[in-house]
Amino acid sequence: MFAIRLTDVADDASTWVVPVGPDGSHAPGEVGAEAAALAAGIEPGQVMVLPRPLRRPSRVLLAGVGSGDEAGWRAAGAAAVREAGDDEALEVLTPQGLAPAALRGLAEGLWLGGYRYRDGVLPVRSGEVRLIADKPGVYAESLTRAHVAARAAWLARDLTNTPSSLKNPEWFADQVVAEAASRAGVTVTVRAGDELERFGGLRAVGAGSVSPPVFVEISWHPPGATTHVVLVGKGITFDTGGISIKPRDGMKLMKKDMGGAAAVVAAILGAADLGLGVRVTALVPLAENAISGSAFRPGDVITHYDGSTSENTNSDAEGRIVLADALGYAAEVLRPDLMIDLATLTGANAVALGKRTAALFSPDDELAAALTAAGAAAGEQMWRLPLTDDYNDNLRSDIADRISAPAGPGAVMAALFLRDFFGEARWAHLDMSAPSWSEAHDRELTKGATGWGARTLLNYLSALHSGQQAGA
Structure with a gap:
């Protein structure tokens, strides 16, 4: 990531960035009159x-x-840095x-x-960016939090943008x-091979690939933490x-089909960077869903970590099958206070809600x-x-506890399938297939992977941390 510095002294940069409201407000006196005339009616994220x-x-x-809300300021920053050249020094007058x-x-x-994929062909920004503020010390914490959140999003975008010719389960685990090695207090356990004996769903989905499945568990357990959150991607x-x-x-x-995993990894590392006093475990079931003579088949019965069974009725509904193992493991072994899963799970998400x-x-109003x-x-x-019970009969199987891809509204049916595996924890499921990818630059989004969910989870964990501090 390129550096942004806080200072109260304007230098001699060739370009100023001046945030303005639709009436030209916020502009400093030296360019205020010109700005007010030019910027009349300017929209958030528009640059003149x-x-x-x-x-x-x-x-x-x-x-x-x-x-002038936070979203408007975010859009202004993104638009300005895109308008500027990568080697152009910028001074942003606040x-x-x-x-x-x-x-x-x-x-x-x-x-x-200003995001660029780290292994791409586009150059990264080399020009200095300076935020000019009258009292820089007031904003130091805000800049730190912005840096951690953006760093999390950059990591999630990088992981998702990486071509699958490089990104197999082992590669992801290595990343x-x-x-994690650079963060004190973060531990990682990687399970593969015989260690996945009980993870029947993960093994089934990965059976057709020459790249075997892997299960990654990341832990951030600060002293004194009283709440345990499990994130599953x-x-x-x-x-x-x-x-x-x-x-x-x-x-x-379909290189983006691990966008949920990227988001939960980025979020737990961000929690460690901020030193949040919340215990967080991120679980990442990794597999490549490939075609071969050893691939799992429609009609196969899969035994999950919790011992329950699912009849596979569509091998393209593989995401819920690997998530079921991870959720079952969390419910039995970790017994957290709450679980949140993120998954690029269904095309029905985009049909219902757009991109x-x-x-x-x-089922939890407060958590929702x-x-x-936070989002x-x-x-x-x-x-x-809705998690409506009207469709429960659609999940019934003659040969297993449930079928994996029943008829009905796609996103709802996937959520009802997963509901069985959360155990006693409070829980939420986020189907984020559509917003995980952007076809064009759009405010703070860059074309390609969006890193959706990493900053939302970080905001949520930060709120939990603040709530615990207030109640201490």
Whole structure:
């Protein structure tokens, strides 16, 4: 990630970024009159260029913040850094009395909008970015939190954008081990081979690939933590659909089918970076759903970690099968207070809610509300859908405890399937297939993987930490 510095002294950068409201507000006196005329009606995330020949700075980027909420400041930062050249030094002039949350949003936007895939062909930003504030010390914590959140999103995007020619289960596990090594207090356990004997769903889904499945457990257990949260992320490193093969258009982006795993890994590492006083365990079942003579078949009966069985009726509904093992393991072995799973699970999510919104399922009103608020603060939308019992009969099998892909509303049926495995914990399921990928730059999103969920989870864990401190 490129550096952003806080200072109260403007230097001699060739480009200023001036955040402005639709009436030209926030602009400093030197460019205020010009900005007010040019920026009339400017939208959040819109940039207008004010050339200033023979003067310093030689140009000013007027970045719209809209009504001035955190999302508007985030959009302004992302738009401004995209407008600037990668080697261009930027000075971002903030108004006096700016709220810390606004600066956090601005800095997040700068980092998120300036994202480049680490192994891609596009150059990373080399130009310095300086935030000019009248009292820099007031904003130090806000900048730190923005950096941790953006770093988490960058990691989740990097992991998801990596081509599956490199990204098999072992590779992903190696990345987790390497990332965790730089964080004191984070431990990683990697299980493979005979250690997966009870993980019947994970073994079945990975059986068709030359790259065997892996189960990764990451732990952050700070002293004195009283709440234990388990995060589970679907980790299918490529999904052909298996014997129930996908069409070409449905398969070409399936390197992103581990977006949930990327998000939970990034979130737990972010929790460690912030030193949050919440015990967090992230579970990542990793497999490649491939086609071969050893691939699992429709009609096979799978025995999960908890001993229950599922009749496989569609090998392209593999995500819920690997999640069932991870959830069953968490319920039996870890016994957490609550569980949250993130999964690029169903195309029905996009049909129902479009490309920017995840589907949220939970029987717990308080948890659902807290996650929705955490997502709103991150600019990651979700919408709660019903867990209706009307479809329970659709799950019945003649030869197993349930079938894996019953008829009915796709996202709802997947959530009802998973409901059996959460045990006694409070729980929520997030189906985030649609918002995990963006076809174009869109505010703080860059084309490709979005890292959806990493910042939402970090916001949620931060709120739990603050709540514990307040109650101490």
